[in-house]
Amino acid sequence: MAMKMSLKLNSLQSIWYCVFVVVTHAYLIISAFYHYHRVRQMDWPDGTLPKPELGLYMLCVTAALLITVLFIPTQIFQVGNNANDRTKLGVEKGDQGPPKWKGGLKAKLVFVRRYTKHLGPVGATMHIVSAFCLLLPVMFLQAREIEHGLLPPQSIWRSEVSLVPVIEMDRAPSPPPLIDTDLMSTNQPDLKPHVKEPPYKVSMVTINYINYVTALVVYAILYGDVFWFCHKGFALLLSVQLMFNAIQYSLGFIGVSLLYKLHTYGWDKYGIPEPAVVSSAAGLVGLFLTNNITIFLSAVVMFLYGYTRMKESELRKRKNNVEDGKCSVVYKGNALRCQGYIPHMGALCVLVIFIICKSPLIVEYLRAFRHQGDPRLLACMLYDIFYIFFWAFLWVVFALKREWNFNFAYLDEVQSVKEESSQSAGSTGSLVNDNGMKNNIELSFVNRYNQDIHQRHNTDKVTEVKMSPKLHVANNMPVITQASEKYSPKRLRNGSATAEECQLLHQKQEHEPIQNGVLNTSMNGRPV
Structure with missing residues (x-):
């Protein structure tokens, strides 16, 4: 059977986030090419042109460009990643079991998809990697420029975040005399700047670094938001830990560059x-x-x-x-x-x-x-x-x-339906098997007046096409019967059957003790 593929648009926030990243990276990549040509044209001593660093610089810039191109569809369309698609855990039913690598190509794709959908947001991860590719090689070129004397040794302490002294310039003109009787006077305001001591320093942050930090913050928010529906406390805790990771990334780069x-x-x-x-x-x-x-x-x-x-x-x-x-x-x-x-x-x-x-x-x-x-x-x-x-x-x-x-939304709804149904028809539950092969259904239930009863029912291949074995429990006793497919397995599974369905099933089997090898029990627990 061929796998069905459908494209679904992502959220509006993702699309605008894509626009922001693409515009920013377009500017940074163009600036990187200009920086590459400027470094090559510098007055390097003979034989000291840093060709390995320049090659690595262009390799990283090209990688950033390709990753940015791949980043675009991950924000416009949903890609099956929970954090990237803004999917909340606990809203819909999750996986029924661990996938297996054995099998054909379809089984392997299912295996990969099961695990990759729980990783961090794909788009934000691409943003981090591309921003890092634009940021890292600049450090290598600056180090070579300092080593060969093209930059002073004090440039070691200049990084993506630097404290730059601000020199206050006093350009206020001296006021002329109030009454000047000499019409031929050549007195002019003193416009010469008076340099004072630097009173303070300001932090200068590059656009490359701001882009890198932005990607880390977006990653922390989106990955933590996956748990926001099912447990807000853990979602907040995960987001805080990811914010600490973002600080670790950003501070670590500054320290290592120095x-x-x-x-x-x-x-x-x-x-x-x-x-x-x-x-x-x-x-x-x-x-x-x-x-x-x-x-x-x-x-x-x-x-x-x-x-x-x-x-x-x-x-x-x-x-x-x-x-x-x-x-x-x-x-x-x-x-x-x-x-x-x-x-x-x-x-x-x-x-x-x-x-x-x-x-x-x-x-x-x-x-x-x-x-x-x-x-x-x-x-x-x-x-x-x-x-x-x-x-x-x-x-x-x-x-x-x-x-x-x-x-869990799907389990909480089941619980509420059970509470409503128990008032008229008792608790309901079912085990559903929609294939026609031989299966073992093991049930364990507790009777209010007797000890635990264990019953194993072996069902052979269903002869009727639109029939499936279902379990109905009314007044603490099981009724295993054949029901039409109009009773959806999704509503009967895990106690989600409605009271009306239970009553119909029970009435249908009251006067049919044994049919087609199916056991029907009455209200008091004895076979009819």
Whole structure:
């Protein structure tokens, strides 16, 4: 059977977000090409033209252009990703079980789709990657310009966010005399600027950096919003953690860009007495990229924790919907392996990688700050320490809190229908099998006056085309009967049958004890 493909428009916010990103990136990419030609035309010493850095710069700019082109359809149309399509968990019924990789191409596509739809917003992820591609290679070119003397050593401390001194210029003209009787006087107002001491400094932020931070903030909002319907508290907590990740990304880039230029120029050459912890600038970049990948995985681990707790809550509510002291049906859904502790193990791995990557950076921030006194280095050092302790504390709390109560629209409606139906026809429930093959239906229910009764009913292939086996429970007793397809399985599953349907089914079987090998029980629990 061919897979049905349909295109659905995304939300209006996504379309305007797409317009903003495309316009911004068009300007930044054009500026990047001009910057590339300007660097090539600089007066480099013989044989020192940084061809590897220039090649990497053009490669990153081209990648940003291609990613921006792929970004456009993800915002105009829905792509099956929950966060990107503004889909809320708990509104519609989720997956019935884990997908399997075995099978043909269709099975593999289903497998990929099942897992990718729970990742972070596709569009915002592309925005982050393309913004990072436009931001990172500038650092490499600046380092080479400082190394070969095209920029002064003080340019090491100039980055995407810099404190620029403001010089106040006093251009106020001196007033002329009130009465000037000399008509031939040549007195003119003094327009010469008087330079004063810089009274303050202002922060200068580049458009590249603002674009990068904007992408991180959008990612944090959209990914946390997935849980907003089913649990607003966890959605807010996830969004806060993603905002902390955004600060980690943005501050980390500023700190590493300063250290990279310092490494390229030379710690000893700049006059820092303490040696560097990382041996080379390339190793520093490796630590930085590993740390960024780990931050991305931390968001996935956090989402996985919320999703497993949501599934656990769904299983409890399903059990409550079909087991209210009268009837219990075993539900086999998406199993929680390792008792739901897989996210905790992932969080522990993330913590170990954080400590390995951040420890050398923290030490270098401290040593450079002692010599230079730059507040950005201090901010990077303190925030790295804070983030490690925050991550550890967060998962200690998660380990102690096992149960979360999530809301599910499709299960809450079932519960409300059951409460209304129980007033006239008792509790209802059904197990539906729409295929005609042999199946085992295992039921366990509790009689108010007798002990637990276990019954196994083996149904052979259904001879009638438009008939399906259904279970009706009235007055605490089961009635397994053949019903027409007009009784939708979706409304009968998990106790969602209406009172009218239950009464019709019960009346139909009152005078038919056994038909076609189907057992019918009366009100008192004895076979008729």
